[in-house]
Amino acid sequence: MVIALLGGLAYVVGLTIELTSLPPPLPSARPTSTNAEASSNKALRPKGHLDGNVQGGKLVRKVSPSYPELAREMRWRPPFVNMEVAVGEDGRVANVKITRGHPLCDNAVKLAVSQWKYTPTLINGNPVGVIFRTSLRCGDPYHGKLDPEVAVLIDRIHSNGSASPGEFAFVHNGIANLNLTMSDSQRQNMEKLRMLGFVASEPTGDTKLVIGYLKIQSLDALRALPCVTFISPHRP
Numbered sequence: 001m002v003i004a005l006l007g008g009l010a011y012v013v014g015l016t017i018e019l020t021s022l023p024p025p026l027p028s029a030r031p032t033s034t035n036a037e038a039s040s041n042k043a044l045r046p047k048g049h050l051d052g053n054v055q056g057g058k059l060v061r062k063v064s065p066s067y068p069e070l071a072r073e074m075r076w077r078p079p080f081v082n083m084e085v086a087v088g089e090d091g092r093v094a095n096v097k098i099t100r101g102h103p104l105c106d107n108a109v110k111l112a113v114s115q116w117k118y119t120p121t122l123i124n125g126n127p128v129g130v131i132f133r134t135s136l137r138c139g140d141p142y143h144g145k146l147d148p149e150v151a152v153l154i155d156r157i158h159s160n161g162s163a164s165p166g167e168f169a170f171v172h173n174g175i176a177n178l179n180l181t182m183s184d185s186q187r188q189n190m191e192k193l194r195m196l197g198f199v200a201s202e203p204t205g206d207t208k209l210v211i212g213y214l215k216i217q218s219l220d221a222l223r224a225l226p227c228v229t230f231i232s233p234h235r236p
Contacts, residue, residue, distance in 0.1 A: 054123055057091055057130070061117035065108040065136060070151045073144035073223070074104075075230060080135040081109045089127040091118040103152055105138035112136075145223060147232035150178075154219050163216060170233035171216060177201075180210040180222075181230035189227040196221050 081101035088094045096110045113136070120127035146154070149168065153176070156163045163171055170177045180198075182189055190200070193210070200212040211234050214222060223231060 053125075055121065057087065057118035057121040059116065059118055060091075061115070063112045063115040065105070065112040065138075067108050067138065068104055068155070070146065070155050071102075071104040071108075071138060073146045074148045074151045075144045075146065079105075079138055081105050081138050082133070082135045083109065083113065084131055084133055085113060085116075086129065086131045087118055087121070088129050089120055091120045093117070094129070099133075102138050102148075104155055109136055109138070145228065145230050147230070149233050150176075150219070150231050153216060154223070157216055157219065168233075170235060174216055175213050176216050176219065177213055177234045177236075178211070179230075179232045179234045180212070180228055181232075182208045182210060183227050183229050184208065189225075192225055192227060193222075196225075198222070 079102055082099045083101075084097045084099060085093060086095040086097075093114050093116050096113045098106045098110065101109065121130050122128070149170070153163055153168050153171065156167070162174065168176075180193070190210070193200075193212075196214065196218050198210075198212050198214045198218075200210055202211050204211060219231075222228060
């Protein structure tokens, strides 16, 4: 598809133009359509108009993000990662700025989009750089076993060895307060939890729901247990 529509031009500085209309997205991408963004786009349009023949660039190379395992294990409807992409006169992506995203997905999106390639955008036959807005969904909808907050906590532990004090409301002094959904209520499953150091804290009316505490360093071992089907924060 062609980057067109002069009504989408936001500003012109030298031979660099910004487009509020979007270039061809990946199959998993779609333009955002919030009222706030629509208002923003309208405000960016110039008072005058641009004379000349505009030939939009075409997407000739696309790379899909390879999301981390933790992102794929989250039970959620993945959010969109919104970004501004700067494309040089040669059609290569020069910069990717995340404007709204998710800590487990931002790097994967930037890495993929930075490898996109377009044919040059031309004004009166002259190549120009462009800036456009677009978004990619952070992975596909997936019924995993991790609440997004738990997944981010595990990622913090992988990166830093621990979580920052006060960063997660359900973590205190290196201990996570958790809800566990079990595949069944067999007694041997509780023994597996106790072997990891999990301490049940209160009874529940659901035979498959367990509430308790666990050291955050043991979360990886907890999510590896087949008998645990979902892990989420517990907030009394």
